Each structure stands twice: as structure tokens, then as C-alpha cells.
Amino acid sequence: MSDSNSIVVGRSNDSKYVAFGDDCQFGDICGYVLVAVKRSRIPWVLRELDKIKSEFGIPSNTPLHCRVLFGFHQREKAGLGHLTREAAQSIAIRCLLLLNNACIHVKFASASLSQFASTMGTTIDLWDQQQEARTDLTVHHDPKGLISMLAQMCMMIPWSERRLSNVRDLEIVVSMDKTQAKLFGDCSRQAHHLINAFSDIGAPTGGVFQFTPRVGTEATDPLLQLADVAVYALCHRLDRGEKALFWRTQLPSVRLLQELPYIPINRLKST
Template identity: 35%
Template sequence: MTETIIIGNNPDAKYIAFGDDSQYKNILTFAFAILKKEHLAEAISVLEYFRSHYKFPDDVPIHCRVLFSGAQREKHGLSHLDPNDIKEMISKIFYHSKKIPILCRYATSVLSDKELILDKDDDFPEIKNDPKGILGLLMQGCFAVPGNGQEGPTAKDTEIFVSSDKTKIKFFGDRKNQAEKLYSGFSDIDAPSDVVNRIQPNIIENKDWKQRPLIQLADVFSYVCSHADLKLQNSDYFTDLIKSISYVKKSMEL
């Protein structure tokens, strides 16, 4: 009989990871900021410094969709910041992420107009082409890494936190589920033959971001990763940011 072991939420794990998603045009991205817990306090202090330096209201998180929109900055009490201020702050965040160090690991996929349908049979439901569902798979894909540490820590060695998404979607079959339910999945990577691992990350509600402030860094990483094109030969702001730190990119063809 196969034993199921829950991984990804062990508070005694050596590493900690914070993840969030982003969609830019037809590019879907889920990204994690991963670091040793011994560096957690330093990373939090860096973000708190930039929040203070750039005069963020106490109840407004660092959120790139807000920062890169003039109207949203106005709405959230950040009208004193211009696009150059935003780019300067994010560049400095990446600089300190390299120094700490923090690993950026992300998975991307191109959203297609085609239906995502596997070979239909009575035992497997139709898969809908829903971006929220695909992002759930990308979250799991971020931890589809070898157990030798070549691409960073595994889920078994990491306490994982992801941003909540209560959106009701149809992805597997016709039943609606919250998008965040897809963050939990099975894996046999680095598991004995009679064991299957189940990744079960901790969910951070949007209102609780202050309790886990590095979820803000996950937002920055996911936004930048979704806008970066590592195939570019010429310099590009977002691409240069990713290339400036340690990163692992996982591409998924769906």
C-alpha cells in the first residue's frame, strides 16, 4: 500500500518560500522567493526599509499592479512616486535579493486559445483552458526539481507560503473549486517506491500580508518574471533584473 506524506508546510524546514502569480498578456507565471530561514529577518528588514524610504502607507503592500499604474498609485496613496521611483526601488530590491541571497524560481506557460483536452475516457475529466487552473499547475511545477539541490531546495526541505486565491473556477471537469485548491498536488520526486508526496503549502490570506511580509517579494518576482524575455539579446529592464540574481526557470507546455 502506498503511503502519502504531506510536504511543504513543515515549520522546522531549513528553507522558506513565498509564492505568487502574475499574468502579462498571454504569459502565465508563478514565482517563488526562496531563502534559508537564517536570512529571513534580514530580508524582511530590507523590504521594511524600502517601504519606509518610499513612504508606503502602513496598510498598502508592495504590489506591482498598483505600482506600475498611475491611477492605482493615486488610489492607494502612492501618487508621490513616479515610474522612475518604482523602477529604482525594484532594482534595489533585486540587488539586495542577490546579496542575501534569495533564489527566484518560477514557472511559465503561454495561454493558448486551444482547448486543454487530454484523451477523453470515463476515468479522467475534461480539463478546461482556465488561466487560474494553469497557474495552479505552475505553482506545483516550481517544485518539480531534482532532489540533489541543483535547482534549489525541494518542497520536502521547504516551508511554503502562497498568496490566497478564492476565485471559483472549472478546471478538472464541471465542478467549481477555489483556484488555490490546485496548489496542492502529488509528487513522487525524491520519494521511496512505496511513498507519494503531497505538496500542501500554507495559504496567506490577502489581508494577512503583514504576518508574512515576504509575500510582497513574491509579487515583485512574479510580475518581473512574467514581463521578462530571457531570449532577448539586447538589454531590457525586466530581463536584466532576472539575470542579475540566482534564478531557475521552469517552462511548461500545456
């Protein structure tokens, strides 16, 4: 693909909206979330997030990670041993209410890892334009690889909110993840780099959008914490087990939620 018809999106640091992305795997469930907030509203949201931390005795510079909040030993290691599981649940609820109060739009893509593995098999058959021949690529049942596909879905599929329909007026910040991951083929990359994607959906005639999100951390981009809480809660909500009863029954509804369930259909499997 030539550079002449590629339109780089996701790096606009003066855009009206900023979308923060993070992932979660809970058992068989993989998920990815983008939370999009109006840039002018970010300072207020950060103050509200700090208020939540303060009420629960969490230092402002300590990031909120649900895997830490909901793990006894992880809480101890992070210096949050004073928190109970009930307190962690209250923090999650408060964060989801903040999403609603701040009119933050949430896009959530999810998939079953086992369904992906059973449907896609171990190879796909593709046409190699350079070699002018068909080639088999290995399919890796790597949760981080599947999550990269879900992240690309979140970026490429248009937002249902009209004010977010112009992808060139949206900065995208994704959480740093240096885990080596594979999906198709035998080359591995750091998980946050697998997210980069091309799409002609909504692009001008003859053009294609090149999604190149900025990679950040909670230190540089603290609203990644809300993405962490959102994706953790939404993935756990999909679980049908008894242990996930709280997530299914006690959470407030995310008011501006756009769900993107991924159901794999393999029309490229080798015979």
C-alpha cells in the same frame, strides 16, 4: 490514493528554508514563482525591505504589489500617489537586488495561455479507474487554472540547489487567492487550493509526496511581497513588445534563478 503512503510536505514550521509563492498574468504570459530564503535570514530581509519602503515614502504596513505600483489610478487609491512610474521601476530593481544580496533562490515556471489552449483543445480523454472506462474531461482555458499547474511544477520539480533538495525540510507559503478557477473537469475551486499536488519524484519507494502549502497574506507573511515583485518582473521580461523594453533591458539578473518553461504536449486529446 491511500493516506498510508502519502507524505505531507510544505507545512514544516521549523524547516531550514521557507519558500514564498505568487503568480502573475501579463497578456498571454502566465507565470508562477517560488522564492526560497533561509529561515534564519528572514528578519534581516524584512528589515531591508522596510528600508526600501521608507526611502520611497511607503508605510511599512502597506504591501508592495506591482500591479498597484505600476498603475497610476491604483497608486492613487492605495495612497501612493506621490510615486512616479520611474520610482516604481527603482523599487522593482531594489527588490531584485535584495534577492541577490540575501542569496534567495528563485524558481520560475511560465507558459503561454494561447499555446496551452490551442494544444490542449477543449477535452482530454482519460481512464477512470473507478468506472473502469474512458472518460472525457473538459479543458478550461482559465489562466488561474494554468497557473495552478505552473505552481505544482514549481513544487514538484526538484530545486537545482542541493541545499533545497529535501522537500521535507521546506515550508511553502502561497499567496491567498480566492478566485474560483477550473482546469480539467467542471469542478471549480479557489485558486490557492488548486495548487495542492501529489508527486512521487524523490519520494521513498512506495511513497508519494502530498504538497499542501500554507496559504498566507502579506500581513501574515510579508516576504510574499518579494515573490510578487519577482514574478511580475520575470513575466514582463518574457514579453517581446516595446512596452516591456524596461523589463528586458534594465533589470538586474536574478543570480539564483531556476527557470521552468512549460510547453504543452497533448497526448490525451479526444479523437
